[in-house]
């Protein structure tokens with residue numbers, strides 16, 4: 001039976017050095033994965049026992065940045081610089097010792113956040129979706145295949161806005177490393193090829209205004225450049 005109307009296109013990301021694209025299934029994200037950011041947000045002591053997960057729509061991805069529209073309703077759009085993990089394999093209850101076998105590659109992205117709405121939702125104990133899942137909320141670089149780079153345990157992760165460094169860390173500071181995130185997520189959801197995971201932001205989150213230029217880099221792996229319009 002035919003569809004009532006044309007189904008939407010499959011969101012995707014380019015793969016560096018390839019003419020093939022990575023088709024996106026779901027976009028997961030972990031919160032509070034760097035102690036210095038959890039502290040700046042006023043979170044209670046971060047526990048290894050309870051990771052915080054949320055999701056963004058797959059069509060919120062802005063491939064390779066470019067121009068990102070300033071979203072409606074908010075007066076406090078914040079950048080959150082994050083390493084992004086792309087899965088080529090999935091499963092349920094994935095053992096942490098095999099979790100990296102699921103990884104296709106890595107990129108860098110911004111988990112854009114309507115911080116004022118998030119604060120209002122948090123204060124009322126309500127879901128964060130309107131703060132995190134808006135259109136254009138997830139600019140992500142081209143992906144680089146892990147069979148080229150290996151699985152980085154240390155890499156500088158940095159963000160400059162209008163040539164001023166705002167966030168600068170090493171992914172070695174993540175509370176839950178990539179393998180742990182995959183293992184934990186797979187207890188909650190059946191992971192699939194095409195899933196992306198935002199791995200959390202370090203300290204230094206802050207506002208973006210119309211006209212701001214951003215440049216995010218996961219050293220040796222990926223660069224994301226764009227502008228808020």
Ligand code: MN
Nearest residue numbers: 080111200201
């Ligand atoms: Mn985030």
